[in-house]
Amino acid sequence: MENKLYIKSYGCQMNAYDAARMADVLRESHGMALTADAEAADVVLLNTCSVRAKAEQKVYSALGRWRGWKQRRSGRIIGVGGCVASQEGEAILRRAPWVDIVFGPQTLHRLPTLLDHARTVGRTVDIRFPAMEKFDALPEPGATGPTAFVSIMEGCSKYCSFCVVPYTRGEERSRPLDGVLAEILTLARQGVREVTLLGQNVNAWLGATHDGQYADLATLIEYIAAVPGIDRIRYTTSHPINFSDRLIQTYARIPELANHLHLPVQSGADRILSLMKRGYTVAEYKSRIHRLRRLRPDIALSTDFIVGFPGETDADFQATLRLAEALDFDQFFCFMYSPRPGTPAATLPGQLPEWVKKQRLHALQEGLEKPARAHARAMVGSLQTVLVEGPAVRDPEQELCGRTSGNRMVNFPGARSWIGAFVSVRITTVMRNCLRGQAVAPQQLAVAS
Ligand code: SF4
Numbered sequence: 173m174e175n176k177l178y179i180k181s182y183g184c185q186m187n188a189y190d191a192a193r194m195a196d197v198l199r200e201s202h203g204m205a206l207t208a209d210a211e212a213a214d215v216v217l218l219n220t221c222s223v224r225a226k227a228e229q230k231v232y233s234a235l236g237r238w239r240g241w242k243q244r245r246s247g248r249i250i251g252v253g254g255c256v257a258s259q260e261g262e263a264i265l266r267r268a269p270w271v272d273i274v275f276g277p278q279t280l281h282r283l284p285t286l287l288d289h290a291r292t293v294g295r296t297v298d299i300r301f302p303a304m305e306k307f308d309a310l311p312e313p314g315a316t317g318p319t320a321f322v323s324i325m326e327g328c329s330k331y332c333s334f335c336v337v338p339y340t341r342g343e344e345r346s347r348p349l350d351g352v353l354a355e356i357l358t359l360a361r362q363g364v365r366e367v368t369l370l371g372q373n374v375n376a377w378l379g380a381t382h383d384g385q386y387a388d389l390a391t392l393i394e395y396i397a398a399v400p401g402i403d404r405i406r407y408t409t410s411h412p413i414n415f416s417d418r419l420i421q422t423y424a425r426i427p428e429l430a431n432h433l434h435l436p437v438q439s440g441a442d443r444i445l446s447l448m449k450r451g452y453t454v455a456e457y458k459s460r461i462h463r464l465r466r467l468r469p470d471i472a473l474s475t476d477f478i479v480g481f482p483g484e485t486d487a488d489f490q491a492t493l494r495l496a497e498a499l500d501f502d503q504f505f506c507f508m509y510s511p512r513p514g515t516p517a518a519t520l521p522g523q524l525p526e527w528v529k530k531q532r533l534h535a536l537q538e539g540l541e542k543p544a545r546a547h548a549r550a551m552v553g554s555l556q557t558v559l560v561e562g563p564a565v566r567d568p569e570q571e572l573c574g575r576t577s578g579n580r581m582v583n584f585p586g587a588r589s590w591i592g593a594f595v596s597v598r599i600t601t602v603m604r605n606c607l608r609g610q611a612v613a614p615q616q617l618a619v620a621s
Pocket residue numbers: 328329330331332335336337338372373411
């Protein structure tokens with residue numbers, strides 16, 4: 173008893189990574205095993221996200237539902253982590269007195285102590301930002317397949333006017349080079365073939381080296397490409413102002429760097445970019461993409477847009493539509509602006525009605541879907557190098573799933589023994605959310621393309 177852990181994680185890949193590390197840390201300290209069945213659990217952790225609208229209310233109504241869970245057996249513990257926990261802090265204990273632990277993204281490594289405190293002394297809150305202590309304190313990662321996330325920095329110092337991240341995760345802090353490489357060497361020994369470097373603003377990474385210098389992301393990618401076994405490297409999420417010429421040049425030199433870039437643009441109007449405090453113009457964004465495409469003409473490009481930002485005129489929105497069309501994105505994520513409490517944009521004049529935002533969201537999605545579908549259709553008949561990640565969800569007995577270098581999910585018939593290998597797959601069909609194909613030959617590739 174008292175050794176089953178259930179984690180409900182919301183939001184981005186950083187949160188998914190943090191949730192995995194919560195499980196690691198409590199397995200090491202308390203021998204806790206993860207369960208997918210909340211009723212069997214002794215400890216429940218909610219890893220919250222504050223990106224979506226009304227995030228706080230959603231957390232409180234979720235906590236209302238967990239109250240009954242706690243009452244059904246004595247000794248059960250509820251912990252709330254993530255960005256909403258960081259924002260709300262003590263308020264969570266006041267509004268949901270059945271919660272035992274409130275911790276932030278930077279204090280998840282202290283969970284063993286917080287858990288002991290909650291069991292012996294009482295309810296507790298720890299939402300500080302203790303620099304890099306988290307990464308030093310976490311146990312060695314345990315690979316769960318051929319792909320792995322590696323968090324290389326925390327926080328963000330860009331202070332975009334719509335975003336809560338700098339307030340919930342603190343300022344940008346990069347992990348030192350040696351620590352990141354040690355983690356990746358461990359993962360490679362455990363069979364990982366592809367790593368995704370994570371950071372809220374990952375291309376701002378500037379890691380201290382053991383000789384007192386600093387290395388940038390381009391240098392880190394070069395080092396990782398030299399790690400035996402690691403044949404594909406991704407990173408997310410990037411900021412256009414840190415998408416440097418050195419990083420762009422890396423695409424020409426490092427074949428292990430995946431043929432995909434996610435670079436959020438947010439708007440196609442300079443006036444709105446300035447109100448968002450993004451720090452670049454549309455022309456600067458385009459110029460970086462053109463330089464990249466000169467080196468990797470077939471690179472798959474994905475982006476984020478926010479529509480309905482305060483003061484966005486119809487002309488501004490038309491500029492966004494034009495940019496979407498001009499840059500021919502492979503994949504996209506569109507969001508309606510919604511004010512986040514405590515951010516400068518929440519009090520800007522010119523807040524738009526919901527119906528306008530919805531209309532613009534719909535129009536932009538329609539505009540972007542056409543080129544995205546055309547990209548997928550153009551892949552039919554092509555040969556793609558797919559890293560096999562596991563059985564396909566739809567037909568796990570017969571089919572496998574994996575990702576192309578350009579970040580498209582592919583399902584195809586194959587043997588379980590191929591999991592963890594790079595396989596050449598001929599694309600045959602475009603499905604709604606993935607591609608289908610036929611394996612040509614499984615091959616352990618030294619260098620993926
Ligand atoms: S760069 Fe990204 S994480 Fe940082 S403030 Fe802007 S939107 Fe938020």
